[in-house]
Amino acid sequence: MPELAEVEYFRKQWDAGIGGKILRVATHPKARLFRGIDMPTMEQTLTGAKLLGSAAHGKQMLFRFSTATLGVHLGMTGKLHTADPDFEPAKHDHLVLYEKSVALIFTDFRLFGRVLFSPGKADPDWWTALPPQVTAPDFTKDAVAAFLARRKQAPIKAVLLMQERFPGIGNWMADEILWRAHLLPSRRSGTLTPEETTILWKETREVSRQALKTIGERWEDPPDTWLFHHRWEKDHACPRCGLDLHRAQVGGRTTCWCAKCQH
Numbered sequence: 001m002p003e004l005a006e007v008e009y010f011r012k013q014w015d016a017g018i019g020g021k022i023l024r025v026a027t028h029p030k031a032r033l034f035r036g037i038d039m040p041t042m043e044q045t046l047t048g049a050k051l052l053g054s055a056a057h058g059k060q061m062l063f064r065f066s067t068a069t070l071g072v073h074l075g076m077t078g079k080l081h082t083a084d085p086d087f088e089p090a091k092h093d094h095l096v097l098y099e100k101s102v103a104l105i106f107t108d109f110r111l112f113g114r115v116l117f118s119p120g121k122a123d124p125d126w127w128t129a130l131p132p133q134v135t136a137p138d139f140t141k142d143a144v145a146a147f148l149a150r151r152k153q154a155p156i157k158a159v160l161l162m163q164e165r166f167p168g169i170g171n172w173m174a175d176e177i178l179w180r181a182h183l184l185p186s187r188r189s190g191t192l193t194p195e196e197t198t199i200l201w202k203e204t205r206e207v208s209r210q211a212l213k214t215i216g217e218r219w220e221d222p223p224d225t226w227l228f229h230h231r232w233e234k235d236h237a238c239p240r241c242g243l244d245l246h247r248a249q250v251g252g253r254t255t256c257w258c259a260k261c262q263h
Contacts, residue, residue: 003169010061021050048067082104
C-alpha cells in the first residue's frame, strides 16, 4: 500500500493540471471508490472548475478546485497519472478529469482506494480533522510518549501503523524506523524507556523526511544503507551486522527485523 512518500509523489503528478479548467469529467460511477458521493453533482460541480492546488497529508490527498474539494486515497493499488487530452479510459481508470492540454487520471486495479468530494471552497472536516503530520512541529515527542502509554500492551510495530498518530507510516516505513531505532517490533509499547521513545520519535521524523526527498521527489529508492533494500532478499542479511534477518507476523503485518540489532 502506498505510504507517505509514495502518496506525495503521486499527488504531484496532477500538478500538471494546476491553473487549467476541467472541460469534462469521466467516471465509472458505480465503482465502490465513489461510495457516498452524489455522482451527478460531483461531475456537474467539477466541470468548468479550475484546479487551484493540491496537498498531501499522510495517506490522504486533497485537490482544491475553484468550486469544490476532491480527496483521494490510493488504497493498495491506486495511482494518479496524466495523459494527452484525447486519452480513452480503460477498465481500471475510474476517474478522468479532462483539461485542454492534459488528462488527469485516477487508476485503481483492486478498487481499495477512495474518492471524497466536498462542494464549496472551505476545507472539509475529513481534511481538517487529520492528526499532525510526522514531519510537522506539532508532532512532538511528548505526544508520541502519551500515545504509546495509552497503548502500552500493543506491539510497537502495530502502534506505528495507527494512522491517528502516525499518518502515512505503513509497513515498510515502520520496519525501517524500528530497525534504525534498535527496537524489536514485538516489544510492548509500555516497555520503552523515555530515551527509547525519544529515539523512536526522532527516527520516525528522519525516515519520513528522507523518504519524501527520495521517493516523494524523484521516485528514487532511499540510501543503500537502509533496511528497505534488504527486507525481501533471499538471504535476508542485515545491512548493519550481516546476520540473517527474521520475518514474522507482528500486529497482523509481515515484519522484518534483526535479532542482534533490535531488542
